[in-house]
Every structure is written in C-alpha cells, then in structure tokens.
Amino acid sequence: MTTLYDIPLRTLADEPTSLGAYRGSVVLVVNVASKCGLTPQYSGLERIQKEYGERGFTVVGVPCNQFGGQEPGSADEIATFCSATYGVSFPMLAKTEVNGAGRDPLYTELTRTADAAGEAGDVQWNFEKFLIGPDGTVAARFRPRTEPDAPEVVAAIERLLTA
Template identity: 70%
Template sequence: MSLHDIPLTTLDGRPTTLGEYAGRVLLVVNVASRCGLTPQYAGLEQLQQEYGERGLTVVGVPCNQFAGQEPGSNEEIAQFCSATYGVSFPMMDKVEVNGEGRHPLFTELTQVADADGEAGDVVWNFEKWVIDRDGQPVARFRSRTEPTDPQVVGAIEAQFAGA
C-alpha cells in the first residue's frame, strides 16, 4: 500500500492525502510546539527552502501524546509555527501516533526500521521518515537526529540521485 492513499486532514481542516504530493520526496515528521526539540522546526524549514524546488515537501504532523507538548488548537499550532519559525511547509491535523487511536499513517510508518534496525512505536516528538516519490518509506530517523544531520540530508539526496 502507498502512503499516498491514506486520508489526512490539513491543519486548517481540509481533507487531503499524501497523494497530493505524489512525485515529490516527503519528509514526514511528528511535531510538537512545547518540546525541547521544537527548535528542529528551524531545520525542517531550512530543508523545505533548500530542497523544495528540487522536489522535497516537509510534512508536519502534530501530536500531543508525549508529555502533553502539543496542547494547542489547530489555529494555535498554525500561529505558533508561522510566527516563531516561519513554517511554510504543509501541516496536518493533530493525530495520535501510538496506541489504539494511532492514525493509519503512523500504523504504516511505525513498521519502518531506523538505522539500528528498530521499528515500532514512535518514541518521542520529531521522529522523521523519508518517503520516496511513489509513497514508500525509505528511511526513519529518531527524535534527536537533527533535520539537517548528514544522514537525513543524505537520505533525501539519494531520492534525487536518479531523477
């Protein structure tokens, strides 16, 4: 199954799917506004600016399952991201990434192993997945790996190598 087919809702309430970005490389990230890792928004925006024209779209997916670090409404999240980090990439509706209420997107993404061969539940905010142009996950990076880390950039670059 392609991740492109899973229904999502944008932060402003519009139904969508990742299929809207078919043909683009995606970096899907579970985000939070009140986390010690929240400054990673700056790196995510940097990647969007640097690679957007080449075909990358960063997709932020807020989640409040980790110490209540994303308590705001969709409007508050949008305002924070725009005002604080100048976020220009698409943001989705707040979802659950683990447990019985896990969003179907994360049901698929949590099956992807990281560089250490570990799959399974999202451990914390700001886990990252690189998705190829066909909607298939190709890499997973844990929370403490910065968006601009050479491993993340390399995984993104690898998707452009044959294009």
C-alpha cells in the first residue's frame, strides 16, 4: 500500500525527496505563490515553523502556478523571493500542479481529505493547508483564507505534537 511517505517528490533545488523524510513528525503541506493576495501568509508559516520546529514539526511549501498564474517564477526566483522577502527556513518542493489532469500524486491523496465543513476535492486557491500527523495520515485540512497561525491550526498542531 502506498502512503504519503512513499510518494516521490522533488525539492525546489530539483533533488529527489519524499515526505518519508518527516516520518514521525507533524507536517503542514501548503501550496504557495509569490504574487497572491494571500502571499503574506508566508510570515505566519515561518512563525509556526520557528515556534514548533524543535518539537518535531515542519512546514513544507509547494509552489503552484495554477491559480491566476501567481507563481510564474523559476525555482531560483522562488527561492530568492522566499528567502529575501519572508526569511523562509522551511523546505520547499518543486513547482507542482495540485488540481486537474496533471495533479501530482501527493495532491491526489491530500485532496481526498475533507475540510471542517466536510468538503473534500480540489484545492480552492493558493495557501490551502493539509496537516499530516506523525503516523503519515492527514489530520486536518484548512482552506486558503485560514491563516497559518489561526487558533484552529495551532490547536491542531499542538494536539498532534502532544499525542
């Protein structure tokens, strides 16, 4: 049986990786974009990375250009933007399709999870968040407008870190 940990991925630097590198940790997978009205969420993502990183938590950013062409840059441009503008220290994957015929297998699995309203399916926009527990299962899904450090996100992270 294939798990989220087994799905082959590529880093922003085009190196092979997988979520298996985070087995036993709590992971927040977020599709990101540099030219979106929600781009300031990078600040909140970096805050929770710094706050919980030493406790076995990591954010994984997944650049995506499927929503209004808001992530048009090359891997180098994305890396420079994230570092220079938001001081991003969490890992970033290669630009990825999260919806449609070219949907990455990671997102095929993630989008099976329903949000708090009970809706599964396509990612709605940039900055949709999927919280993965230490056992590799998706524990929660937060829609794009939910800030990364919103009380419900923080509570879910805390719950998984202390479980």
